[in-house]
């Protein structure tokens with residue numbers, strides 16, 4: 916369901932709000948490693964990935980204040 920989200924890694928600040936809110940929404944507590952979205956850095960490149968467990972709820976988008984996550988057309 917991560918395919919509902921359009922990603923702009925070049926805008927990502929690695930604040931990890933998305934991982935925090937995903938774990939809170941889906942498990943009821945903050946645990947970034949449990950999130951269905953994962954932000955990582957390899958050299959200068961930031962990578963944004965979704966696990967197969969992503970439910971497509973789009974909560975992560977609401978809490979990304981830097982424009983790195985946007986809904987794909989039809990999922991706004």
Ligand code: SF4
Nearest residue numbers: 927928930931933979
């Ligand atoms: S909330 Fe947005 S800016 Fe922050 S880590 Fe997630 S994708 Fe990057």
Ligand code: SF4
Nearest residue numbers: 937969970972973975
């Ligand atoms: S769409 Fe929902 S389930 Fe998927 S990564 Fe974002 S907050 Fe988590």
